[in-house]
Amino acid sequence: MKRLFLIFVLLINGCTSAPDGVTPVSKFDINRYLGTWYEVARLDHSFERGLRDVTADYSLRGDGGIHVVNRGIREETGEVSEAIGRAYPVGESSVAHLKVSFFGPFFGAYVVFELDPEYQHAFVSGPSREYLWLLARTPEVTEEVMTRFRSRARELGFSLGDLIIN
Template identity: 40%
Template sequence: MKKEILAWESAALLTATLFTLNSCSSIPKGAKAIQGFDKEKYLGNWFEIARLDFVFEKNLNNTTAEYSLNDDGSIKVVNKGYNYIKNKSVASTGKAKFVGDATEGRLKVSFFGPFYSGYNILALDSDYKYALVVGKNLKYMWLLSREKTMPEAIKKDYLKIAKDLGYDTSALIWVNHN
């Protein structure tokens, strides 16, 4: 009897773990990732213009993301920033993979081994200069640019998309690049 309970608990834990890992690559309700995505054009350096703050980016300015191809076809992600409280630069390297078709802007990214989280590109201009990226839920959002600024019209359009999905854009941290 005790072995049966342990086996059932182990199966339940495994199922819950798999569900959690799978759901980490999700997209917020109502959000649609861009279609016709070209990963080659997306590679390179991006400046973080604004974000919904979370623990791994707390107190960071001058935040950037650099995307390049790994040998296995996945995307290498190097996030950098400057912690203005601790007065030091920080960097984190991860890996991104497509959730489905590589022409859809839906990826999952990991900085911690087998644990992935959603990386969903909801808006991207035709020149791949400006992007609206969201995570798995309404707690994660970034405005990215190839330059240290973003035109007001594009910023306004991207913020409207986010607001319409339920994001609290008033809580955005506007990143200083100096």
């Protein structure tokens, strides 16, 4: 029983780790990161499949964490889909490596590996190279930002064959 519990704990904690070689931004200011972000591009995954016009809203929680509200429109029905979660720094709050949960005690990694100095666009990874997002303060970015995103993602070993551009 103790062994099974240890395996469970290791699996849960492993989901909050950054992928090898993906380094979170340092000198991160969570207060500047708060607010609304638009999903400009993402790798496809089950929990966002069929959604368009996805946004993420971040605000401070009373317990020092971050309140997360993700919204998108279901392409088939036009209905709004919403997921509410919470996030906390994995280590130092000045490092852009968070653990986020939408499902009870289960957390996954949220790693900002590139962020422009004005906090206008962010390149984000999950716990593996299967999760990748380009977020921005506006629904569209310049071609220069999109090119930088693709280049940086390829450099870090992300496969962009299934990249969805919103």
